Ligand code: ADP
């Protein structure tokens with residue numbers, strides 16, 4: 384579904400130092416690692432919020448960028464529509480109701496007919512347990528509710544791959560459960576996902592693969608049992624003792 388080869392990205396300093404990673408259909412890939420290790424930048428490069436400096440990204444068989452050379456803007460737009468992203472800080476439009484937040488992109492980008500859009504909004508709001516809040520504004524929602532709306536909004540575009548960037552990090556502890564439960568449901572429905580998370584219990588239980596990033600590289604990769612139960616690198620072990 385996603386092939387990343389030797390992806391590099393610098394701002395002032397190099398923050399991705401050659402990331403190589405394959406994500407397969409149905410994978411739930413948990414990405415863990417300390418703050419500043421490049422996790423968000425990696426996700427942002429996949430949906431063209433950042434441009435890589437070099438390397439290759441292939442989405443469902445089609446290149447987004449090959450050896451540092453990007454495909455046309457039209458191709459890029461097509462490819463990033465295959466992915467939905469959920470951010471730490473929800474990024475809902477405050478001046479739109481919950482339902483309008485869901486309906487905006489399908490209207491503007493996909494130009495779907497209003498009836499289909501309305502039905503999909505009902506379907507996805509009910510899926511995340513937010514149908515009763517369809518007509519309120521985001522400000523009146525709890526953080527957990529906002530994040531569930533953000534997930535429903537991403538699903539409206541019918542993505543093949545969902546990217547989550549620390550979806551529960553901005554939430555009070557008592558609200559993380561409802562969001563993790565929603566993500567777990569998607570995993571059970573075989574959605575392909577990359578989840579950057581500090582929730583080690585969740586990663587261990589829901590992910591089928593875990594990647595540990597450190598200083599812009601993937602230091603370790605394996606099943607949850609391998610990475611959590613028997614880490615190969617000292618650095619991984621050290622990280623896990625600080626977060627577990
Ligand atoms: P993580 O998500 O693992 O915490 P990030 O990908 O956000 O890490 O950041 C990796 C490094 O890149 C950090 O040192 C961060 O300060 C830097 N960085 C991220 N985005 C930018 C940017 N737009 N401009 C400059 N530096 C950035």
Ligand code: MG
Pocket residue numbers: 422423424548549
């Ligand atoms: Mg981050």
